[in-house]
Amino acid sequence: LIILFSRLKVDIADIDSVQALLKESHKSLIEEDSKNSVEDIDKSLLDEGDKNLQEDTDKLEEDMEDRNLLNEEEIRENNELCAEVAMLRKEIHKLETAEMEMDTETDETETDGEATLGVEEEEDENKSAIENISEDIPLEMLYGNALEGMSWGEQVDTLEQLKELVARHPGRAQELHQKLSSPSRRRTLLETVRRLNVKQAKAQEKRNRLLQETTSRLRELLNKEQEERLQGIHEERQRKQEEKAAKEAAAEERRRVLEAERQERLEKLQEERRKKEERVGRKQQEREMERQTLAREKAKDRETRLSALNAAKMATLEELQKKIQQKQEDYARRHEENIEHIRHRALESSIFHCTNDDEAPRLVPYEIKKLCELCNVLIGSEVYLLSHLRGLKHQEAVARLNEGVPPSKEDLITYNIQYIVDAPADKIDPKIALDKERQKALKKRCKKIRLRMAAKGQDYESKLESPKKIDSPNKGRLQKCLKDVEKLHSSQGKGQWPNNAITSLERALGEINRILNKQNILDQVAFQALNGFTTLSNILSLDLDVPTNVTSYIPPNTITLWHPLPWIEQHRLKRDSGQCLACHRSPAHNKQGLSLIKIVSGSAIWDIL
Structure with missing residues (x-):
């Protein structure tokens, strides 16, 4: 609707421009009769346009009333559109009143001597009409693009300066009088009326076409809205049917659950009755056997006390065993940690001895083989460790790790300690x-x-x-x-x-x-x-x-x-x-x-x- 009304606004502006062109053509008429006739014709055209616009507005209002079943947001948008249409109508009426006043003022300055109009007079008239149209266009529309990025105060100041620049200069009325009083611009009243009738017919035809297009667009929009509303009603009906089916299924499920609960209660009652009968029979048997079991209960009580004492002793013994086991596990864990620490220190010592030439390596195999992570080589004893550390492969790997620079002795020992670790149990020697x-x-x-x-x-x-x-x-x-x-x-x-x-x-x-x-x-x-x-x-x-x-x-x-x-x-x-x-x-x-x-x-x- 907003897009259609914006287009309608543009079409009305085009009609206003045509009306302004007609009014400017009336300025060439000197006689009061022709001026009065032109004014009457313009008023009739304006009244007819207002009437058509009023009819369109009434139709829109009726359509708005027919669509009261829509939601609140659509009603609010329709009200805004109606208000905008009313505002546009008021602005159009205001612009027409201002144009009529300008025509009256301009006609007073014209002379009474007008004659027939030739081909050259028509061209001059068209040029003057275009100039008058450009003068009647507001400055806000002419300079709208330039005023978009300005604040409200800056826009007001700029418009005032532009109005001062385009104001009438001294002697403009005399120049206009001389221009319009020239023999080439005179025309007869009949020619003027004929041209005016032709222009009015074209304007009326254009207005009717625009109104038909607007009416067809509005009708299409209403049809589309009606289809959407029917589709919404169909979807709502389908949703209600689905909800009804879901409710019926839920009710059937509840009935089934209630029936199952009832059957379960019946079974429980039967089970309780059977247990009660069994309990009564058991009590009768217990009363019969009570005298016979009294002696056995005393003996059993004695045996129970003895078994409780033995169980307490066994529990105490198990607790002591658990404590001993825990201590042994803690001792084994600490021992393993100490062994691991000693093994690590021994590895560091071996690496230090193999780095220096002070002592000879021992030919004793390691309990856990060592692994050089840089070279992926298993090491079995200090002799293999010395051979690997002095080997070219390990030295090149350490040099690559040190960015190609040969490391110092301390750095070499640090790298060896860092990258020579205990080999995993599942590690297999590549050889x-x-x-x-x-x-x-x-x-x-x-x-x-x-x-x-x-x-x-x-x-x-x-x-x-x-x-x-x-x-x-x-x-x-x-x-x-x-x-x-x-x-x-x-x-x-x-x-x-x-x-x-x-x-x-x-x-x-x-x-x-x-x-x-x-x-x-x-x-x-x-x-x-x-x-x-x-x-x-x-x-x-x-x-x-x-x-x-x-x-x-x-x-x-x-x-x-x-x-x-x-x-x-x-x-x-x-x-x-x-x-x-x-x-x-x-x-x-x-x-x-x-x-x-x-x-x-x-x-x-x-x-x-």
């Missing part, structure tokens, strides 16, 4: 960690080599031709023992073997060992043909694949029970000398023997690692 990593890498490498050797052996066996039928005196026994070993390996697999399986394995391996110790070539060839080397290699591999920190699946005595190395070494000597006929008849015999030597040798290497 030990590196050694463990190296051992892990070696184990992995050995495992890969062993797997590669086994794979090559299996590849060779797969490519090897099966020998012809071989007869040996102990072939059946070897076949039975090897089947038992293979059956035990497939059934037990990885994991701890039971005692009966270990006994069976020892029996089979012992039998095979006794047969092969006879150094019979046919038995050896039969052992190779029955895949004895593969079976024994599987048993040895099972013992080698035990993870770290896990007990061996098979006891070491069982593995050492069978020693194939002596007869395999003897077989190698015979093969080199050409005395082994089996090697000439079966190359696989020679190859499997060498493979088993490698596996056993690998086992020994693995045990050493």
Whole structure:
């Protein structure tokens, strides 16, 4: 509303400027009749504008009355807007009255000789009208931007000075009379009335357009306000419905709680009744048993007194033990603090001795290893401490800490005491960690080599031709023992073997060992043909694949029970000398023997690692 009324104010100011232009054009009329007609026309236009403005104001007041249902803040704003409209109307009326007086004064100074007006006269008239309009504009509007930053007193003084500057200079009336009395500015009364009617029609058209725009804006504003009010009513209705639903839910909850409380009271009454019945029955039984329990109560009372005395003694004893325990803990704590203080002083003394060359360091390991926080190095004794303090790494770290300047002897001792502290319990020496990593890498490498050797052996066996039928005196026994070993390996697999399986394995391996110790070539060839080397290699591999920190699946005595190395070494000597006929008849015999030597040798290497 404020924005619309401000625009309405601007539009009314434009209408006033048009009216001022019309009045200034009337100054060219000399005759009293034309002046009177112009004044009557102006008054009618002003009355019509006042009437339209009054109608708009009345409509606004009616709209204000229709919106009494709004809150107090909106009513107060509407009242302020109505007051502002009334004030604007008064100002407009005041400005029109002042303009009419100025027209009357100016008309008295004009002459009676006016004639027709040409094209040049119209241009002069427009220029004079513009000058008169600029003269009628108040100084506050012309110099409003310059007066904004001034106080009220400064604004009044400045306006007075401006009024003095723009006041009429001497002879202005005569110049104006000569200017208006020139033959080029004379016009007929009909031409003047026609031009005036045209200007009034344009002004009326503009006024009607502005009033229509203002009315449409006000109507849009009222429609928007009505929509907002309806939306507020809808929201209020929805809120009330939600509150009603919440109240109903709360009432239902209260009813449920009351029903639960009623059920609980009924249950309590039933429980109390049952307890009362039990209590009555118990009292009857107590009366019956009272005579019998009297003697026992006396004995029990005596025992209770004795137990109370014993409990008091035990409580006193426990209190004494707690005090003794507390004293022992305090003593241990003080002792630990003294030990820590002595250890710290010993460390300071060690650092001082290692800094100087007066005494030799002691080769005694520290109870708690020391840690250099600058270099992240563990120190085990004074010898390692001296080596570290004299080392280039520690000296460079201290120099960096001292901003690149070599520290003095006192500063060096201070830095050493400050940054050499007791190592945490979980601190691991980087060298030990590196050694463990190296051992892990070696184990992995050995495992890969062993797997590669086994794979090559299996590849060779797969490519090897099966020998012809071989007869040996102990072939059946070897076949039975090897089947038992293979059956035990497939059934037990990885994991701890039971005692009966270990006994069976020892029996089979012992039998095979006794047969092969006879150094019979046919038995050896039969052992190779029955895949004895593969079976024994599987048993040895099972013992080698035990993870770290896990007990061996098979006891070491069982593995050492069978020693194939002596007869395999003897077989190698015979093969080199050409005395082994089996090697000439079966190359696989020679190859499997060498493979088993490698596996056993690998086992020994693995045990050493």
